[in-house]
Amino acid sequence: MSARLEGKTAVVTGAGGALGSAVSTHFATEGVRSLVLADVNLDAVTVVAEKLRAAGIEVATEQLDVTDGDAFDALIRDAAERFGTVDTLVNTAGIVSPNARIHNLSTADWERSMTVNLTGTFHGIRAVARALRKTSPVSIVNIASVSGLTAWAYAAPYCASKAGVIHLTRVAALEYAEEGIRVNAVCPGTFPTALHDTLPAEALKSIESRHPLGLGAPADITGAVTFLASDESRWVTGHALAVDGGYSLP
Template sequence: MISPGVAGRLAGRTAFITGAGGALGAAIAEAFAREGARALTLSDIRVEAVGDLAARLRRGGVEVTTPELDVTDGDAFDRAVRSAVEAFDGLDLLVNNAGAVSPNARIHNVTTDDFDRCVRINLTGTFHGVRAAARVMRDRGGSVINIASVAGLTAWPYAAPYGVAKAGIIHLTRVAALEYAKERIRINCVCPGAFPSAIHDGVPDGAMDVIEARHPFGLGKPQDLTGAVTYLASDEAAWTTGQAIVVDGGYSLP
């Protein structure tokens, strides 16, 4: 692990990551630390899920806070981001990573509650994060990275709520990038293919087998995505905003 202050692409930066207790959130946090980030806010609705990760990062010299956060609560999101700014004297990066899948079902079998829950966590939660970041980054600029999905770019049967929510994230990213360009806030998203994670625990094995077969490189790993996220967080992406970067093992190829 690169210690804070050692030259890296994110040397001295501060970052806020949602869903940090999951596989991808943890991988992003560790990648940011390797690149020299000095302070990380690791938020999750299950605060106990980030305990071991936070301890490892602190041993490496990174400052870490671990607020409990339900991303569907916009006021709570604002408070958590303001607390991070106060704790670390600013915020450079925010990663909207928290998410949830929808039941594996055709549309006529999807309940309104299931649809609303998926959209609320994925899309509304991301909106809350973009809004909270914009409120504190307008004077100094920054980078917001939203985790979308190739499901927002292609049609996934039996996953309408999830696809709709992820497509919304992609469009929100583009609109927000235009709105905040003059304030030097870069807003981009990463569109992963499928990789094993806790949010897929409810997906039937047969469905995951079908999804895996659609990926020429097979299912990915969280670490396969961190390069794109780190790039977008870094100065290498200083001229990149409003983009949806696809990292999907070939899933979306025709």
């Protein structure tokens, strides 16, 4: 099988995290030429970058807080200038909300999830649209969640922000199809990572019981992200692809 991202340049946010680093590493095995690894936590991406450079990939690391729209604009502009274009943006940066019912949440709890997960994704789409529409084809892959497709108690800000990411994906797909930008979302089920550190063990057990194929791992998600990033999905846009071990089955 030929490499699906041969010669392409990709920007990955949240690249220091479990899924972001797995996506970046998988992209390297799929022939990506250059990668921009961005995360609010620069130390985390530095470790990933060293491994990928050792494998011969051209890697830039950037400290990026996705809630800063101007910084996102600058990052995409700079990446396009340095590498000629950006072929794909994977919006992976995300946070969970406190495990609490709505009446116990503060406005700050609500706003934090919305700002990082939803506004951060908006900033990424907008940065690509501003810099690259009508120039060369771009595929944007937004990491939403199955919690944006199904309702979870005790996670209102997270669920609402991820549902927002899915609908934003559809709107952006419509707005930019004619200008060469495809926008899709991946909706993972649960794969235990640092995001679950504060979740009670019994809650994780209960989540596991609702995944017919069991809990996942980052490597279970990377193939879907690669498909949507690559030209294999060239006629797919505005789609929310559940990769969830069967969680969202009725």
